[in-house]
Amino acid sequence: MPAQGRAAVGRPRRRRLRHLPAAQLAPGPDDGPGAGRRHRRADPRRARPGRSPLGPHRRGRRARARPRAAGHRRGRRAAVGPDRVGCDEPGGRERAEPGRRARRPARRRRGGHVSEERTVRTACPYCGVGCGLKATVAGGRLLRVEGDEDHPVNRGRTCAKPVALPSAVHARDRATVPQRRDVPDGPWRDVSWDEGIDWAAGRLRSIVEEHGPEAVAFYVSGQLMTEDYYVVNKLAKGFIGTNSVDSNSRLCMSSAVAGYKATFGSDGPLPSYDDLDESDCILLLGSNTAACHPIVWSRIKAAQARADRPCQVIVVDPRRTVTAQAADLHLPVLPGGDVPLVLGMLHAIVRDGLTDERYLADHTEGWDELRAQVDEWPVERAAAASGVDAALIEDAARRFATAGAAMTCWTMGANQSTAGTDKNRALHALCLATGQLGRPGAGPLSLTGQPNAMGGREVGGLANLLPGYRNAASPEDREAVNTFWRLPPTAAGVSERPGLVATDLVDALHDGTVKAVWIMATNPAVSLPDSAKVHEALRRAELVVVQDAYHPTETTAFADLVLPAAAWPEKAGTTTSSERRVTLMRKAIDPPGEALPDWRILARLAAALGWEDAFSWPDAAAVHAEFVSLTAGRVCDQTGITHGRLGRDGSVRWPFTTADAERADRLRRRAALTDDLPPEVLRADAEAPERAHH
Ligand code: SF4
Known part of the structure; x- marks a missing residue:
């Protein structure tokens, strides 16, 4: 497991080989959600x-x-x-x-009865970020929710979505x-x-x-x-x-499961949100994080705003979303162009000697096959296939590969695709080729959509x-x-x-x-x-x-x-x-x-x-x-x-x-x-x- 932002304890670390995506990484048609049925x-x-x-x-x-x-x-x-x-x-x-x-509890009168307000700690049921909430209830009704200051994910903050939870819980239908x-x-x-x-x-x-x-x-x-x-x-x-x-x-993250299993031998995201705080470069692909995972986005923004070591945020998205507008670099990729784009980045990284050869030798297998494929994707070809200017691909590759610690994050824009698994594996390969794994601020982190998609995978x-x-x-x-x-x-x-x-x-x-x-x-x-x-x-x-x-x-x-x-x-x-x-x-x-x-x-x-x-x-x-x-x-x-x-x-x-x-x-x-x-x-x-x- 990569670092959680704390010093490692003296526990022997097993050496495992990461299987790099090779032949199956070829770009395929991407007709978007539901295609291929x-x-x-x-x-x-x-x-x-x-x-x-x-x-x-x-x-x-x-x-x-x-x-x-x-x-x-x-x-x-x-x-x-x-x-x-x-x-x-x-x-x-x-x-x-x-x-x-x-705090002295407030009292509410309902139906002739007086009931005390009380606060119950819980979690937000809306998305996979997993923020902690405090639910205030009285008389059998949910009155309001607010962020839980003690929850390490959101530290008291929430986005707008849970505010309307009481009306949803007590809806007439x-x-x-x-x-x-x-x-x-x-x-x-x-x-x-x-x-x-x-x-x-x-x-x-x-x-x-x-x-x-x-x-x-x-x-x-x-x-x-x-x-x-x-x-x-x-x-x-x-x-x-x-x-x-x-x-x-199945519709939102089965590609992430298949991707992790293909690359690492098992499902299970490796980094944590603490790594976002530590990262020097975060590449977001297919994720409008600011709108869809707002609390995660607030941590990315905080990393980007660090005075001493600002994190570079690269966004790959066909649309100029709110997230893309706030990025240091926006790559406006054509739909279906994600894998060629990443192959082009890998090509530039290999060409410029920015791979981590020691990490590749010690912790991976299949690099030679993947490299042969990367050789076929010079930046110009990747630019033509992805619709992204070659200079932008070069810039993104250099920023990612030279960062002290770099992460890739993605969500439905990558997963909901006929080439979803390949997109996941391409993002894993970017981390593995540059040795960005197993230390603070590094690694491939899949962001899940629903509140318990992850628990479902575990059971x-x-x-x-x-x-x-x-x-x-x-x-x-x-x-x-x-x-x-x-x-x-x-x-x-x-x-x-x-x-x-x-x-x-x-x-x-x-x-x-x-x-x-x-x-x-x-x-x-x-x-x-x-x-x-x-x-x-x-x-x-x-x-x-x-x-x-x-x-x-x-x-x-x-x-x-x-x-x-x-x-x-x-x-x-x-x-x-x-x-x-x-x-x-x-x-x-x-x-x-x-x-x-x-x-x-x-x-x-x-x-x-x-x-x-x-x-x-x-x-x-x-x-x-x-x-x-x-x-x-x-x-x-x-x-x-x-x-x-x-x-x-x-x-x-x-x-x-x-x-x-x-x-x-x-x-x-x-x-x-x-x-x-x-x-x-x-x-x-x-x-x-x-x-x-x-
Ligand atoms: S980011 Fe997600 S988990 Fe956190 S408050 Fe918003 S909807 Fe709920």
């Missing part, structure tokens, strides 16, 4: 009726009317903290902030009770949780019996908490036996993944997970057959291969590409269950069953930010009506399917404890992280092993004896020290 003509076949013993549901699906447009919200706007840590019940008052006097209907477009009727879950379990069981487990798919979301994400993967992959659990994160939340950065295609990884889950004879176990990625899932629903889809915390009827095809695919499905905090939505218009889910301040759980930082989101208020945390809904489904023992956690902390056990010895080892520790000490970056936790506890005991370490120092020291994790 297989387009099928509409299949006139109707879905076959299911064989549920529940007679009224034995039917083919007829066309459905479009949902009402007005008032529909696009999926869950906020889906991701109790003072009683790890508990799903709201707890007592938050402790006074360190170094501050406890919150789903509050399970609802089912007997025919498409028919009237909704309220049902009990038992009736809704039993009905869904019966339909799933009959579909699996008739068509096999691959006829069932789950489409989930980077808005889920890690605990929710873990449970859906365990149920679908381990017990039902379908690997078709894919996430809307195996894509069709090709298993928990702990394992791969569904690996017999050893399947065996390890099956063994850990102690599967009963009725469980199918992780299948060797690959699961369907999001866009292929739409095709499979369309052609009838997949009969049932369970959708959680996302609104694919508007967010997946080719909406008309998605709508038709959902119409053809035999069973559509939507688990969401809001109803109606464009997607619940196609549902047979809607299950009300708790939103982010209504349940406990964890999220992981772009820099591997895990933050506890405490439960602050009760969910509306009968809404439940997503993982509890899935646990009810598992029980109805006959697997209650394996899904009988008492609370989210227990779910989390089971998940982190699966990370033992893995790159993303989180075995030292518990809800209790996060609640007491604050957020922590992984890897954080049980040994790291013991070390942090020794520091805490020593501090208690000497009373000389403030909490923020303890918190920083509690984080994992520098190590090589790839």
Whole structure:
């Protein structure tokens, strides 16, 4: 693991070879988001009726009317903290902030009752930056949020996005009770949780019996908490036996996963935000950071404004965005020209002898192949292919290669592309060729979009993944997970057959291969590409269950069953930010009506399917404890992280092993004896020290 801005401790560093991107780095067509999907003509076949013993549901699906447009919200706007840590019940008052006097709580009168305001520490549910928030609640309502001064990511600041969270949480279209209907477009009727879950379990069981487990798919979301994400993967992959659990994160960062795995052998971003503070040159590609990751941008701007050692900011973007306008150098690349541009930069770096030959020899393999490819991309050719003036490419190459410490950062402009993985690998290669890795201020940092896209990767939340950065295609990884889950004879176990990625899932629903889809915390009827095809695919499905905090939505218009889910301040759980930082989101208020945390809904489904023992956690902390056990010895080892520790000490970056936790506890005991370490120092020291994790 590259430096976290602290001195390395005396721990042996493993020497690993970085596999450099070579032949596959060639520039390819880039048609933007959604390109490269297989387009099928509409299949006139109707879905076959299911064989549920529940007679009224034995039917083919007829066309459905479009949902009402007005008032529909696009999926869950906020889906991701109790003072009683790890508990799903709201707890007592938050402790006074360190170094501050406890403020006398305000009192609010509501419905004839007087209730005290209290503040609950949590995290922002909007983006992958992972800022800490303080949520003020009273009388069961979220009143306001503000930045958490003690959170190391944002230190009290926020962008504008979370300000409107109270109105989103208390919106009038919150789903509050399970609802089912007997025919498409028919009237909704309220049902009990038992009736809704039993009905869904019966339909799933009959579909699996008739068509096999691959006829069932789950489409989930980077808005889920890690605990929710873990449970859906365990149920679908381990017990039902379908690997078709894919996430809307597929659309935004699966290229980053594939890129890290191809270059470094494993997923997992290497630098942290602390490295932004230390860097001398930051190259941003395909990222309007100022608009989309404002708190990260504030740290980049601070580095750029350093009086003694200003950081050079290079922005590669076809548009002159706010970020580009603030850059020291803007490279207005043509769409699809990113890889030629980086190859041209590498060519100039090699030509001018600015590569770090010692680093390349000691820590990489494949450099000769990549160099042969770089030789074919003189700057003039790269300029012609990328649309960027050759002098600008030369300037960018020189600034990056001669910087004391340099980073590459990117987001959807690189990832959402048919050449997304190549763009990621090109940005890795730029760091490796110049030895910009494994020290403060250096390295390739992928910025994630959704609040818990990273946590989803850790629990195996894509069709090709298993928990702990394992791969569904690996017999050893399947065996390890099956063994850990102690599967009963009725469980199918992780299948060797690959699961369907999001866009292929739409095709499979369309052609009838997949009969049932369970959708959680996302609104694919508007967010997946080719909406008309998605709508038709959902119409053809035999069973559509939507688990969401809001109803109606464009997607619940196609549902047979809607299950009300708790939103982010209504349940406990964890999220992981772009820099591997895990933050506890405490439960602050009760969910509306009968809404439940997503993982509890899935646990009810598992029980109805006959697997209650394996899904009988008492609370989210227990779910989390089971998940982190699966990370033992893995790159993303989180075995030292518990809800209790996060609640007491604050957020922590992984890897954080049980040994790291013991070390942090020794520091805490020593501090208690000497009373000389403030909490923020303890918190920083509690984080994992520098190590090589790839
Ligand atoms: S930068 Fe992202 S995580 Fe931070 S306050 Fe804004 S939306 Fe929330």
